[in-house]
């Protein structure tokens with residue numbers, strides 16, 4: 800069955816009220832709308848598109864401000880933490896890069912004695928031998944990295960961890976488990992100081 804044809808008729812009353820009448824299948828429905836109501840609806844419909852972009856801009860601005868504030872806050876907290884964590888690493892790298900050190904008054908070291916000092920980050924030995932010669936070397940055992948000692952009475956460098964023995968003039972490994980000699984440094988004696996240089 801085909802749907803009955805819908806008929807619409809508009810009439811105007813004396814009070815200016817437009818009446819719409821639709822007739823379908825014998826029944827009739829009537830709606831009323833005056834000119835003022837239609838005008839308000841039209842204004843609302845036209846005003847909406849202009850408010851939406853304004854609201855979007857306002858929200859974007861607020862989000863932008865919030866993001867900037869968040870970044871600033873993170874930087875304010877993060878940078879000191881970064882400096883705190885990074886500084887020991889930087890200091891260690893700087894210390895390890897030391898190639899020369901001057902030891903004040905080390906020229907007064909008595910013959911047959913040694914001075915332990917820190918060369919960069921590692922311990923080292925300066926030895927003034929009985930024959931008035933000098934030597935300097937790393938004090939880190941080449942076996943398992945214990946710190947070695949100069950023993951004047953036996954004229955040797957000794958590692959107490961596993962009884963490793965080194966020659967006090969050349970640093971050569973002469974007994975025990977150390978697999979390599981101690982690293983030897985260059986010594987220059989000045990009036991008032993001794994300079995020790997790597998390589």
Ligand code: FES
Pocket residue numbers: 940941942943944945958959960961962963975976977
């Ligand atoms: S660590 Fe020096 S002998 Fe083992």
